[in-house]
Amino acid sequence: MNKVTSGYLDMWRVIAAVVVVLGHLNDWSGKGLDLFRPAAGAQGVLVFFVLSGFVISHVVTRREGDWRSYAIARGARLYSVALPALVLTFVVDALCAPLPHWILGDSVTGSPVLQYAAGVTFLTEVWGRHIQIGSNTPYWSMGYEVPFYICFGLAWFLPGRWKWLSLGAVAIFGPRIAIMGLLWLLGAGTQFACRRRWLGARAGAVLFGAAMLSWAVFQVLVHRGAIGWSNTPLYWHKLRDLPGDFFVAGLFAASILGIDAACRERAVPAALMRGVQWIAGATFTLYLMHVPIAQAFLSLVPVRLDTAAGKVALLATILLATLAIAEVTERRKQGWQRLFTRLLAPRAAAPLPVR
Incomplete structure (x- = not known):
């Protein structure tokens, strides 16, 4: 993968995660930030699915040459963030739900x-059954992502x-996961197309420009x-939303293919590359933990989310x-790598790098 493409993917990891956060912030405030409403939530997850398919298909062709190394890498990547996110959600729900500024009220039910x-076990979405983990609404997408990993x-x-x-x-995971898995495979197919040049x-420049222009026009039309296109979460998915989902995912995949071809021989400043990679290295944590972080902040610091100051304070708290x-999560996967290596490949000399 050339450096421009790698940097482009990292940039979109950041954009997609921030868009999801802004979408939730807009939902909680009930007003303001309307510019982000059409692009929030579901579109961010669609980008993540295509990104995931691209990156995973890349690493299996380069360094994860057998199922053990693949399982070790995926397990370390997932559990280094997912388990801390579950613990944080449980603690915040237990301590903050009784407080008067709990923003979800009594909407979370079930055992x-x-x-x-x-x-x-990442079995929250099997055969369309949606199981929400406490108040952590974004966690649902893990019930799609992990089945994609397994099937691939x-x-x-x-x-x-x-x-x-x-x-x-x-078939075991169900038709919804199978249908949305096509978006993940779109990312994988885009990676193979980039390799074939x-x-x-x-x-490539024409394709990239056309994809970005079409995406911008689509956002304006949806906004107006x-x-x-209802842009609902995928676990509420209706058939009428599928064309919009595949259109957005297809434009993003086209943009990757276009920029990879257009900038194949170009260099990226090392400092810029390191900066983007460092920020992108926290996006999984941002995605899975921004809701419990926000819940704790809003329960303890009752700011007004219908004001700019309240929004900025909440967003700054989430990001910091x-x-x-x-x-201590995704930047520190070595311990999880060692654990999965002992379980799956006890004779391996050292665990492989994790993406």
Whole structure:
């Protein structure tokens, strides 16, 4: 992967995570930040799905050459953030829910044991059954992401006719996960297309410009109500939303293919590259933990979210807390790598790098 493409993907990891946060902030405040409403939530997750498919297909062709190294890398990546997120959610819910400024009220129901068991095993969305983990609304997408990892791993690493077991796994997880898995595969297919270098620099520049322009026009039309796309979370998915979802994902995939071709031989300033990578290295934590961080802040510091000062205070708190927490979660995956290495590849000399 060339450095421009890598930096572009990292930039979009940051944008997608921040857009999800802004969407939730807008929902909580009930007013303001309307510019972000059409682009929030679901579109950020769509970008993450395409990004994930691109990156995972890249690493399996470069350094994760067997199922053990693949499982070690995925396990370390997931649990280094998912388990701390579950713990933080449980603690914040237990301590802050009784306080008067709890923003979700009594909307979270169901057995906590079932919720957290489903969260640990990432079985929150099997066959369309949505299990919310406490007040942590963004965690639902892990119930899609992990099945994508499993099915892709089976298809990639199983020999010969055994690859058909991947289709059986898709059937086990249900039709919604299978349908949205096509977006993940779109990202994987884009990576393979980039490797084959089908486009020249000029064609790539045209494709990138057309994709970005089309995406901007789409945002304006949705914002003005000219396109009836509900932009609901995927666990509420309706068939009429699918064209919009695939259109957005397709434009993002086209932009990756275009910029990869247009900037294949270009360099990126090292300092800029390091900065973007460092910020992107906290986006998984930001995505999974911004809701409990916000819950704790709003319960303890009753700011008004219908004011600019209240929004800025909450957003700054989320970002600063995320950067601090990321230092002990996704930036420190070595312990989880060693654990999964002992479980799955006890004779391995050292765990592989994790993406």
